[in-house]
Amino acid sequence: MGTPLGDFIRAKRDTIQPDSFGLPGRGRRRSPGLRRSDLATRAGISVEYLTRIEQGRDRNPSPGVLNAFADALDLDAAERIHLRYLAKITSGGCPGRARPVPPNRHVRPAVVETLRLLEPGVAFVTNRLGDVLAHTSGFELLMRDTGLMEGHPPNLTRFVFTDPRARTIFPDWDQVADERAFELWLGPSAETSEWFRAELAPVAGVEFTRRLNRHLPPPLVPLRVHHPVVEELRWHREKLELPKTDAQELVVLLPADDTTARSMDRLRRQSDRVLRAVG
Incomplete structure (x- = not known):
């Protein structure tokens, strides 16, 4: 039967x-x-x-x-x-089975204060699933026209694998996709990662599922971002692990060249002019 x-x-x-x-x-x-x-x-x-x-x-x-x-x-x-x-x-549906608890999404006040001290730099707090939990105004300025910030909450992994704009925003899309899949393998817990993979796999398709369970970390290279306004930007990434109970990390993006630094300055000036005009 x-x-x-x-x-x-x-x-x-x-x-x-x-x-x-x-x-x-x-x-x-x-x-x-x-x-x-x-x-x-x-x-x-x-x-x-x-x-x-x-x-x-x-x-x-x-x-x-x-x-x-x-x-x-x-x-x-x-x-x-x-x-x-x-x-x-x-399989019978398992109607009584509880959904795994999502990861901790609360950002401690001390971490929020650290982000404030990093202004106007580009930094954000995330977890292994890719949720953007808190960020500086510099990160908002960098990513607000890309589509990433439209999520509730914004999620970098979901954006990379399900939003067609991600392939334009990240010229090295395969590298970024490998990084996001590897982060899922690392945590925050096996149950939570499995829950997220099950949610994402049906809509992300083969580009996501073929990357699962790869145990070798992808190479660490500068992150290239093709910005809709100032075009290509290159960033070095510094990742600071927060205490284990947080299951989060602080990521700081540092300009990898003078062109990126000048482009971000230009983007800030344009934003300031818009804000003054609105005011």
Whole structure:
């Protein structure tokens, strides 16, 4: 007897022509679409395990396996959400299971005072999930026209993987994406990171899921930001870990060259003129 999850995977597999994935055709077959062996290879699982899922003999695939299926079947965002819904009802839904507690988002007054002392520099407080919890006016000035600050709260990881503007704002998008995925692996806790990954994976897609569980840190390089007004800026990043109970870090962006420093000065002057005109 099948399950909603198994039926969906089998039906989706049957609609995909092998040549659309660069696989050779195999002549006339009784069943259309991808073979089980094709899908199993793309997903990195055994044919026997795939058979158990499609036939309803395994009802609890892990989030990692669901991500692998979504990538292997080239699902779009709506299909990824539907896949997770089918997995939930197939496994029984776990209605009494509590949602993991989100990380601490309270920024201590002493940390807020530290940010005040860093004005008019560019600095912010974040956690491993990428929430922007507090920031200087310099950071607001740098990022307010990029789209990042439109989130509630702003979240750098979500912005990088789900907002098309991020690929323009960050010319080295792959580097930034690798950094954000690696931060998730580091914490703040396994339960909280898993909760966030499960929330983000359906809408972020393969560019996010293929980066999960990479244990080697990406190289530390200057951050390039293509600003809508002053064009390219380059920053060195200093990260200061706050006490473990905070599960947060203070990030300071320092101009990596004179051009960036002059551009930020110009941006501040333009902002001051606008504020005086409004006043």
